[in-house]
Amino acid sequence: MNQVHKPNSFRAGPDEDGRFGIFGGRFVAETLMPLILDLQDEWTRAKDDPAFKAELEKLGAHYIGRPSPLYFAERLTAELGGAKIYFKREELNHTGSHKINNCIGQILLAKRMGKTRIIAETGAGQHGVASATVAARFGLPCVVYMGATDVERQAPNVFRMKLLGAEVKPVTAGHGTLKDAMNEALRDWVTNVDTTYYLIGTAAGPHPYPEMVRDFQAVIGQEARQQILEAEGRLPDLVIAAVGGGSNAIGIFHPFLDDESVKIVGVEAGGKGLDGDEHCASITAGSPGVLHGNRTYLLQDGDGQIKEGHSISAGLDYPGIGPEHAWLNDIGRVEYVPIMDHEALEAFQTLTRLEGIIPALEPSHALAEVIKRAPKMGKDEIILMNLSGRGDKDIFTVGKILGMGQ
């Protein structure tokens, strides 16, 4: 009651129906509804259970390698001549991206629920690899749905998943990308609902997934907040991350949402430009709609048919975005901007040459925005960027575009 006309917190959502403002919700077939309610109950119990928390922390420390380092990018900062740039090094996690944070959390829930089979969808293959990894670690069979286009452009990750014992099912419907993989995973789930746990990789889908995935990923921002306070004695001026479905972004954003001095920017895939359909900028160039269990911003036509997006990065190649991002955009707390394929590609090369870090194409989008903004900021200002994944999986795609090698 002591604060009027302003939400007490930007971190209180979603409400009990899973809504962030008008976004979110539970738009699923009746077959899945009882399971989603069970999942919500289990998740509510687990998050207050000290044993669950302890197991999560133990696996985080000894299996994932948490906390991930906060790294001052000295050479990049000097080159750009403006704000000090820090990276949260999620690419150093086991399996090479932030995706494992969520997978460990959800597989512990799957075990608690007595499920005996794991399914997942994947775009870039990072979530597929992380899912296959935790399935191997916990001895559960795992099926990963992956668009046929992505199977081709992310071949190293397909190989990794197979080595880990997962079955990779290529999906040829549509453009054969992440959206189509998610449709197929939902069809599997609705058919095998008794035995199967659907391990969703991003902070989207029906409630409670957006909240649950965010909470598993919020460890990124919680650590980074403490690390930057230790390194600089203050909070950053700008926090920035790439947004496809938006799990790495919500993970680093969420602990900073109530820090008024911190500006927050999410970077969408602008693809080949926003004029045509060759992009995945759901917030910048989309409109509200209902897909895959939630209401959010979508790329769609006037009849409500979902469009196929495009991005050089398979991980951002999705025509929607997590519902909490849609809400954060509408209330003005987070700014969302597009970065084009060629800008991400340049940023990828810059980081590789200047810092000796090969980033994934997804965080290369965030990096391109950092490269635009840092020179315009003062030398006493601080940027924190989520370096969410490593680029090993992308070297062949990039090599081909740059005409390197054979």
Added chain:
Amino acid sequence: MTARMEQRFADVAAQGRPVLVTYFMGGDPDFDTSLAIMKALPKAGADVIELGVPFSDPMADGPAIQLAGQRALKAGQTLAKTLELARRFRQDDQRTPIVLMGYYNPIYVYGVDRFLADALDAGVDGLIVVDLPPEMDDELCIPALDKGINFIRLATPTTDDRRLPKVLENTSGFVYYVSMTGITGSALPDPSLIAGAVQRIKAHTRLPVCVGFGVKTPEHARAIGASADGVVVGTAIVNQIASSLTEEGHATEATVPGVEALVRGLSAGVRAARLAAAE
């Protein structure tokens, strides 16, 4: 409940047989053929028509209905044109109930109020929207009921006795029991299991219970019709249409008659259902 739906179920019940509900995809393979199919259905013995609204991402449908939706969208079908199909059908047939079946996004983007007004005007009697469970009733179900359009809900094997009252609460017209956990077009489970499930639902509601998912032949229709108030056939009709098309997906002279022949057989199946049960 719209008068038309209530009347149809009452009339068929008076004949001592189950209702035959037939599904096809609006606009598959093109608008005109689709209208001809729709007009042929009641003549072949269909009692209720489920008119599919194509959607780019039909998460609960099997390959047959996915492909039908893609053919329709490719031929330029939209929600507005699907309403136009209903309107044109209604000019010649004031008695056969029409139920629109699809996903929420095209309706949401069209605008719920505008959609309900246009659907009512086109002579639509009910809606089945796969991705709107009772938890989301404020979105479309309540506004539809307020306008006098039935909101028909799916009940599934995962809908247990604890949940059933919630599912039935705002359901009207009839209850659509999905015979299995899975997507449309899968194999039909044991009819005796289905009979048990129908009895379970009927203990909670006075609405008619129709059973679908997996009903493909007159024998299926007859077996299911022995216990249910109605039988829903979808994928078999969609497959029949698909098998009649040219390689490019265009209609042929066999398209409409093929559907008619199939539905006539299914109709004979439901008409034999209670006779069989009585024997």
